């Protein structure tokens with residue numbers, strides 16, 4: 488599948504939303520897809536991670552919903568692209584790597600489950616997507632943030648494959664772990680993210696389901712481009 492078969496002018500302004508559990512390949516796929524389409528890439532998980540990082544740094548209890556909600560709507564949070572790498576900034580702090588730390592990962596499910604935090608984040612995400620031409624990924628981008636998205640994808644993969652991918656990501660950041668530890672963490676987070684009261688991870692009725700267990704990154708992107716072509720002719 489080559490990109491020149493995509494009608495980029497027809498795609499302008501469209502919203503592509505990708506949801507799925509941790510390690511399903513959302514981030515890499517969404518980033519590559521956005522680059523191919525010339526769209527903005529919105530990593531909503533990074534936003535919840537940044538809130539969690541800021542809360543831990545400021546000594547705010549991950550259980551304190553009201554305080555966290557207020558912080559989430561007022562904290563300085565910015566995405567930039569430097570040397571083709573997407574960076575996350577909280578004020579003057581570049582937190583791109585820190586938001587992937589085991590400590591943030593441990594607390595992010597609890598922080599992101601608060602209604603007040605979600606309300607603040609969703610408002611910011613919708614603002615960022617106002618002009619369209621965006622690929623957003625997360626847990627509720629197809630259902631809550633952009634229910635009007637032009638193309639909705641639900642990415643999935645088995646837990647072992649997802650754990651292996653997470654382990655590789657951590658190794659690249661110099662963090663030691665094991666596949667067993669990562670698989671246990673993924674199962675824990677799946678349960679939390681799918682079982683919470685506010686905006687749980689669910690498959691939107693009109694989402695295209697793509698199982699990435701046996702797909703390469705290139706294969707995942709190609710499959711989604713194929714889906715986009717079938718929807719936007």
Ligand code: DC
Pocket residue numbers: 509510531532533535536595596599600624625626627628676680
């Ligand atoms: O995709 P990720 O692992 O970086 O996401 C981190 C956490 O943020 C994840 O455990 C659930 C939460 N999250 C969420 O609740 N809603 C989103 N749209 C994206 C992520």
